[in-house]
Structures are given as structure tokens and as C-alpha cells.
Amino acid sequence: MQDSSPKAVTAALIIVGNEILSGRTQDTNLKHLAERLGAIGISLVEARVIPDKADVITDTVRALSARVDYLFTTGGIGPTHDDITADCVAAAFGRAIDIHPEARARLEAHYATSEHELNEARLRMARIPDGASLIDNPVSVAPGFRLENVFVMAGVPRIMAAMLDGVLPTLKGGARVESVTIRCDLPEGTAAEGLRHVAADHPAVDIGSYPKYGSGGFRLSIVVRGVDSAAVEDAARAVEKLVQDLGAAAERFDPAAG
Amino acid sequence: MQDSSPKAVTAALIIVGNEILSGRTQDTNLKHLAERLGAIGISLVEARVIPDKADVITDTVRALSARVDYLFTTGGIGPTHDDITADCVAAAFGRAIDIHPEARARLEAHYATSEHELNEARLRMARIPDGASLIDNPVSVAPGFRLENVFVMAGVPRIMAAMLDGVLPTLKGGARVESVTIRCDLPEGTAAEGLRHVAADHPAVDIGSYPKYGSGGFRLSIVVRGVDSAAVEDAARAVEKLVQDLGAAAERFDPAAG
Structure with missing residues (x-):
């Protein structure tokens, strides 16, 4: 992190x-x-x-x-x-x-x-x-x-x-953490290598990936978090491009709170 | 504890x-x-x-x-x-x-x-x-x-x-902790003084009380735990007597695992 x-x-x-x-x-x-x-x-x-x-x-x-x-x-x-x-x-x-x-x-x-x-x-x-x-x-x-x-x-x-x-x-709050979640049906191991590069290229954000195991196999949520909303947006677009380059659809969620 | x-x-x-x-x-x-x-x-x-x-x-x-x-x-x-x-x-x-x-x-x-x-x-x-x-x-x-x-x-x-x-x-297990739960509709503050005495009289067990807030007000679970099942049973009976002396019904649960 x-x-x-x-x-x-x-x-x-x-x-x-x-x-x-x-x-x-x-x-x-x-x-x-x-x-x-x-x-x-x-x-x-x-x-x-x-x-x-x-x-x-x-x-x-x-x-x-x-x-x-x-x-x-x-x-x-x-x-x-x-x-x-x-x-x-x-x-x-x-x-x-x-x-x-x-x-x-x-x-x-x-x-x-x-x-x-x-x-x-x-x-x-x-x-x-x-x-x-x-x-x-x-x-x-x-x-x-x-x-x-x-x-x-x-x-x-x-x-x-x-x-x-x-x-x-x-309480005295701080810089609010923005978060964008991108969901796809890629296995985590397929996205991992690309995510490593996206993370290295966007050091101002945290990128986490969270597989969830359900009846249809794994589904992957990739979460981009950071206090700089422009940096979060840049990294989120890079993640979406990665997912699409890997042949999957990328669904985006912008929850109200990170 | x-x-x-x-x-x-x-x-x-x-x-x-x-x-x-x-x-x-x-x-x-x-x-x-x-x-x-x-x-x-x-x-x-x-x-x-x-x-x-x-x-x-x-x-x-x-x-x-x-x-x-x-x-x-x-x-x-x-x-x-x-x-x-x-x-x-x-x-x-x-x-x-x-x-x-x-x-x-x-x-x-x-x-x-x-x-x-x-x-x-x-x-x-x-x-x-x-x-x-x-x-x-x-x-x-x-x-x-x-x-x-x-x-x-x-x-x-x-x-x-x-x-x-x-x-x-x-794994090498240890002495299994036995547990008995007694439920009642007493407020925790009504049972507290008596529970303190029961706990003092039964030092070989732990006695915890856990109020749960629902639509009908608080409901209290009193949990007796210990590795000596005879001591757990003694303390559980003392808790049941306390609850009854305070004018409430005591329901007992012996879950499979403590």
C-alpha cells in the first residue's frame, strides 16, 4: 500500500x-x-x-x-x-x-x-x-x-x-479517499501481470484485486483508491483498458465512499 | 476473564x-x-x-x-x-x-x-x-x-x-471449553449485581452477559464458559436461580461448541 x-x-x-x-x-x-x-x-x-x-x-x-x-x-x-x-x-x-x-x-x-x-x-x-x-x-x-x-x-x-x-x-477529517471499482469475469491470475504494470505506472494510487468465488466461478473486483481524484481516474481508465485488452467486459462502480 | x-x-x-x-x-x-x-x-x-x-x-x-x-x-x-x-x-x-x-x-x-x-x-x-x-x-x-x-x-x-x-x-487441541447460555428478558443492569456474586462464587468459569437490542427492547444472554464441565453446570444453575429469583424465566441453550 x-x-x-x-x-x-x-x-x-x-x-x-x-x-x-x-x-x-x-x-x-x-x-x-x-x-x-x-x-x-x-x-x-x-x-x-x-x-x-x-x-x-x-x-x-x-x-x-x-x-x-x-x-x-x-x-x-x-x-x-x-x-x-x-x-x-x-x-x-x-x-x-x-x-x-x-x-x-x-x-x-x-x-x-x-x-x-x-x-x-x-x-x-x-x-x-x-x-x-x-x-x-x-x-x-x-x-x-x-x-x-x-x-x-x-x-x-x-x-x-x-x-x-x-x-x-x-473529528478533524483528512483528504478523502476516492475509490473506483471495476468488475470483470477475468480470473485474477490473468489480470495480475497487467495490474502489476498499471500499479507501477500509477504510484499515487492503491490498486487491489478481490476475487469472489460464486456458483459461476470467480468474479474479480479491481479497486483503485487514492486521495487525488485525477490520479484515481487515470488509473481506473488504465485498468479498464487492461481488462478490455484481455478480452473481457469492464463494469465500473463509483461508490459514494471509498 | x-x-x-x-x-x-x-x-x-x-x-x-x-x-x-x-x-x-x-x-x-x-x-x-x-x-x-x-x-x-x-x-x-x-x-x-x-x-x-x-x-x-x-x-x-x-x-x-x-x-x-x-x-x-x-x-x-x-x-x-x-x-x-x-x-x-x-x-x-x-x-x-x-x-x-x-x-x-x-x-x-x-x-x-x-x-x-x-x-x-x-x-x-x-x-x-x-x-x-x-x-x-x-x-x-x-x-x-x-x-x-x-x-x-x-x-x-x-x-x-x-x-x-x-x-x-x-493441531494439538487442548481442554475443550464447555459453554452454557441462559437467555432471559431481564435488563442487564438488573442482573448485574447478582451475576457479580455468581462470578465471584464460581472462579473456575467465565461468565459474560450480552444484551441484544431488538424491537422488544433488550434481551439478555448470559454465557457460562469453562473447561470443567461440572463447574460450568454448577455456575449455570446458579445463574438460572438468580434469573428466577429476579422474577424472570430462564431459557437454557447448550450449543455444541463453546
Whole structure:
């Protein structure tokens, strides 16, 4: 992969959850986050799935937060004994953690009109590290938070998505990555040699090829990505010409977001 | 998470792919691998999604292979210029890499009866690090390989699954993790305090609770996991009693694999 631009804005994701690592639950937050960040010019450069273990969470937050512009975490901020992400993020930055008055007020207001009570377990969800700002949770009230460059969000996809909606306008985006996809029914090995030359001739873009195996055999998507839209267009035309020279039809897709 | 057992066998997964990090493609290999490994007592303890960048792949392979019993990689072993996983794994172990006679023979036999030719690009798929053993690919012939404790597999899910079928019988499994899931319609915050006590009273198992948000509000799955089936059963009964004491019905599921 070429580095897209000196102004690239980078992000990483930590998925906290034994349930993902055991195969019990299929993660979908990574794809959602990647698409939403990509649309504002922020590149997800790494994601890690880690267990609900305090030392692993703390070490991973510390390592990745130093390496990217924005770090996101999903999972581990509910009311139960295995929800330890907030404490671990506090520890990663050497901050104290305690009940946050505004978070508590939101939970109190919510449970005042609920059939359920704000018990000790639920009040844990108001524990926020010193100096963090809250991330709104329009689905189930208990907030996430931002500490330094780390955004701590829920793991339930609907809540994560709602929290992210609130976070995105606060981020400083970068040069948006444009993308063009060219589909054809060439086998990847037939296109590979030509693609290597197209890639060498167009160093300002990334060219990836993704075969998909279906009932009719392989179908190939060739994806051209880059921040310079003229360079992307040039390379996309070179790919189309290659596909046609190899005797196949080239279908082009310009998705809204790269 | 408690450490399940001194005999725990561990694994990690490296997902190589810009297409996953850009949100273009939803990964499903992690869940499949986790389920198949779990069934033979191997715990997936970490997964990382990384870009098609040589230094990142090499460093990540080196770091994770030292930390777990088995390391798996998916993606980056096709015929194109961005397929660099084999070279990076060779580099991680300081091995040379060249065309492997048996891998070449398999490709030659396949393309002899194909409408396509074994061109230079396709022959790259026979490049295998010195000392590696081949992993069969019953779908599209080009093999994966095992080098030391690293299993290098394709990213296309159907090919990955076929390669894994061949790999699994060669692994030394550990104590199988038993799991019982108890479902109820309690809010997580209502069950949390009781679950904390059940978890404290049953240190030999892991207890996780997973709310799912649907049209009827939250529904809670409480999962008890451990290698000692008697301890799992004891804890599961304590969870069922807790749910009933809180005035809800407890539905139990014993999936085939934890």
C-alpha cells in the first residue's frame, strides 16, 4: 500500500470482547466504523480484537493511542463485572476514575421514569475517567466518553452507531479517499501481470484485486483508491483498458465512499 | 476473564487486507476460525486486522507467533502485486522463499486441463518459504503453507474454510471449553449485581452477559464458559436461580461448541 498522502488522518479500533474471540458473535462494528471514517477522510489502519482482560486492554490502548490520530474502542462499558473498559482506559493514561456528575444525572433522569431502578450496577456506567468528555447515547442513555484521542463506545451495534453519529462531527477529517471499482469475469491470475504494470505506472494510487468465488466461478473486483481524484481516474481508465485488452467486459462502480 | 486452565492451547489470527480496513469487505473468517478452534479446545486470544504493508505484516507475524501456540493468517496469497503475505512470513523467520516444486507441480497439473495458462503471475502462488509444508487447497489448487507455528491461508472465505478443514486434524487441541447460555428478558443492569456474586462464587468459569437490542427492547444472554464441565453446570444453575429469583424465566441453550 502506498501512503496516500502526507496529510493522512489515521484511526485504529480495539474490539473488546470474549464473545467475538469465541466466535459466538459476529462483529459488524469494524465495517461500519471504517465506512463512516473513510467518508470523512480518516483511514482505519489497524483493528485488534482482544479479550476482557485488564492488562491486555490497558496495554493495547496505550500502544495504539500513541500511534494513530484517533483510537476507538467498542465493548465492555455495560453494568456487569466483566465491563472493565472504562477502568482500563483510565489506567492507560494514569487517570483516576469515579462517578461523573453529568453521567449520573442522565442515568437518574432516565431511571426516574423507568420501571427499573438505578441500582449500584447501573451506576457503574456513570464511572468516567478524570478529564474525559461524555459521548451521548441516544439509545440507552449510559454514555461513552472521550479521553485524549480515545473514544470509548458501546459494543451493541445499534448503540455504537448512535454514539458514532455524535462523535463524527467532532473529528478533524483528512483528504478523502476516492475509490473506483471495476468488475470483470477475468480470473485474477490473468489480470495480475497487467495490474502489476498499471500499479507501477500509477504510484499515487492503491490498486487491489478481490476475487469472489460464486456458483459461476470467480468474479474479480479491481479497486483503485487514492486521495487525488485525477490520479484515481487515470488509473481506473488504465485498468479498464487492461481488462478490455484481455478480452473481457469492464463494469465500473463509483461508490459514494471509498 | 479467568485463565481457563494451565493446559490452555492458544491461537491468534492476522487478517491481512486493506479491503477489510476500508470497510469494503465484511470479514467472516474470524468467527469461522474461532468456532472451529474452540471445538477442539484451542482458544483464539487475539486477532488483528492489518494493511497490505510488508513491514507491518512481518512485524505482526513475528510478534504474535512468539506469543501463541498457533498463529493463522488470512489474505494476501493470490497472484497479484499486493499479495505479499508469503514473502513477509518468510522474512519474519529469516527464511528464503522460492518456487516450491510440489506447489508448482500442482499448479501445472491444474492449468494443463484449464482454459487458462500458468503464467508468471500465477506461478507466484507457488512461492513458498524454505522449510514450510503445504496446506491443501481443494477449491482453487494454489496451496497455503505452514512455517513453524504459522498457518498461511487464503482470504476468500470458501477457500480459507477448505484449507482449515485440512489443517485442523494436524493441531494439538487442548481442554475443550464447555459453554452454557441462559437467555432471559431481564435488563442487564438488573442482573448485574447478582451475576457479580455468581462470578465471584464460581472462579473456575467465565461468565459474560450480552444484551441484544431488538424491537422488544433488550434481551439478555448470559454465557457460562469453562473447561470443567461440572463447574460450568454448577455456575449455570446458579445463574438460572438468580434469573428466577429476579422474577424472570430462564431459557437454557447448550450449543455444541463453546
